[in-house]
Amino acid sequence: MICAGLKVMAVAFILIPVFLALGIPLLTAMSTALLLNSIAMIFASVSFAKKKLIVFKTAFPILIVASILSPLGARTAEHLPRNVLLWLFVGFLIFAGTMMLFYKSKERQIETNTKKLIAYGLGVGSFAGYLGGLLGVGGGNFIVPVLVWLGFNPKRASATTAFIVIFSSFSGFLGHVSLGNVNLPLLFLCALGSISGALLGAYLMKEKLNRRQVKVVIGLILYLIAAKMIWNLLK
16 A cells, blocks of 8 residues: 555555455445555654644544545445446546646635635535545545645645545445445455555655656556456446
């Protein structure tokens, strides 16, 4: 899970296709990826908090709503046909890959109206939480662009999102647990790998790779995964 330290938004949606290729059931793959996502974001958030990049007053309203709706998304996934979930996931991969390769954040004047911030927070928290639980991805990809649009520095947007995703991913995981979509041996082994991978990823990000290189590599990987999944779905 090296991607955890490399990019806040690219963890669960790379893991899920890998788990599927290994023959792990889709809902089990989603629940496992959500927990690993949460673990990875804990490590990322500790680093961000030390640098005082997390905007907690913005994070809390979003994470509360996202954490409430993420289990609902997980329960919805339980009742959707496997192919429908896979097509939705492919769409998300294409969206995420496009964001990595082509999205350029532009700072604007930060929104200071408290009522507007709460309204935006409730909206993005609801959307990101539900879809994150439904697809097993945590919802970070939807939160970062909104925070940047609200005027947040991209680094603060990513750091704040990492903190939010800890809770939205874990609540989505608990939703899957309540439905029995958990493989404990797999979870334990992957959690160990998640910790070591997050640390290695953080090292690579600081010492070996620049931000643009990371985004290009992850974006291309997401496109390739999406293409492979489309091929399998159409066969």
